[in-house]
Amino acid sequence: MNNEEKIMIPKPEGYNCFACGTANPIGLNLQFYCSGDSISTEIILGRYHVGWSNISHGGIISTLLDEVMSWTILYFKRVFFVTRKMEVKYIKPVFVGIPLKIKGQLADSDKSTNKIKAKAEIRDDHGNLLARGTGEFVAINREDLTPVFDGSKKEISLMIKKLPPL
Numbered sequence: 001m002n003n004e005e006k007i008m009i010p011k012p013e014g015y016n017c018f019a020c021g022t023a024n025p026i027g028l029n030l031q032f033y034c035s036g037d038s039i040s041t042e043i044i045l046g047r048y049h050v051g052w053s054n055i056s057h058g059g060i061i062s063t064l065l066d067e068v069m070s071w072t073i074l075y076f077k078r079v080f081f082v083t084r085k086m087e088v089k090y091i092k093p094v095f096v097g098i099p100l101k102i103k104g105q106l107a108d109s110d111k112s113t114n115k116i117k118a119k120a121e122i123r124d125d126h127g128n129l130l131a132r133g134t135g136e137f138v139a140i141n142r143e144d145l146t147p148v149f150d151g152s153k154k155e156i157s158l159m160i161k162k163l164p165p166l
Contacts, residue, residue, distance in 0.1 A: 007034040009075060010162050012155055019067035028063075032071045034164070039072040040103045045096045056094040061122065062086070064102045065133035069118035072104035077116060078160050079139040084115070086135040092128065099125040107134065114139040 009032045015021040020030045026048070030041045043064070051057030066086055073081055094100065100122055107117035116139055121132040 004035040007164050009033060009039070009071065009164065010159075012159050019063055020071075028067075030064075030067060032068070032075075034075055038103050038105045039068060039075050040101055041068055041071075042099060042101050044099050045094070047096060050096055054095050054097070056096055058088075058090060061090065061094055061131050062088050062133070064100075064122060065104075065120040065131065066135060068102045068104035068120045069133065069135045069137070072106060072118050072120075073116050073137055074160070075163060076106055076166070077109070077139065078163065079116075080141070080156060081116060081137045081139045084136045084138045086133055088131060088133045090131050092130045094122060094124075094130045100130070101125075 011020055011022070011031070014023045016024045016027070018024055018027045020032075021027050022029060028043060030043060032039050032041045034040075041064075045056045045060065049056050049060045051059075065088060066083060069086075070081075070083065073079070101124075102120060102122050104118055104120040107119045109116040116137045117134065118137065119132065119134045122130045124130055
């Protein structure tokens with residue numbers, strides 16, 4: 001779909017994240033790559049991802065958009081963060097069984113509030129825009145992470161260190 005160089009982004013093994021985890025037997029196991037100023041992933045959704053008939057479930061579409069925006073922030077900002085809010089616009093039905101490209105880009109950030117904005121889109125293999133989303137994320141200082149994330153601090157730090165150079 002694009003002739004720009006693809007820089008594969010390593011991800012941790014063994015996690016149960018529904019979108020990118022390698023240990024989740026029902027997950028999407030998304031693999032991300034950098035191309036220019038964007039982060040992308042590609043997938044063909046199947047029969048277990050439908051909402052109605054052969055159309056992908058809206059929650060799956062939302063997950064794809066959120067995840068690519070998250071990996072965009074992780075790659076380009078190299079910070080801990082959480083999703084604060086997200087808006088999705090479903091433009092055309094996303095049918096299962098067709099190749100999809102999900103692409104994320106940074107939209108803007110505000111260092112005074114630790115807010116980072118990103119945008120994402122889903123296109124089919126003909127380049128048709130099917131859905132798009134925008135998100136607001138909040139960067140969290142490592143020392144401010146609550147005990148909920150305590151076990152993940154080391155893994156997230158290692159993952160960030162393993163990212164290819166910008």
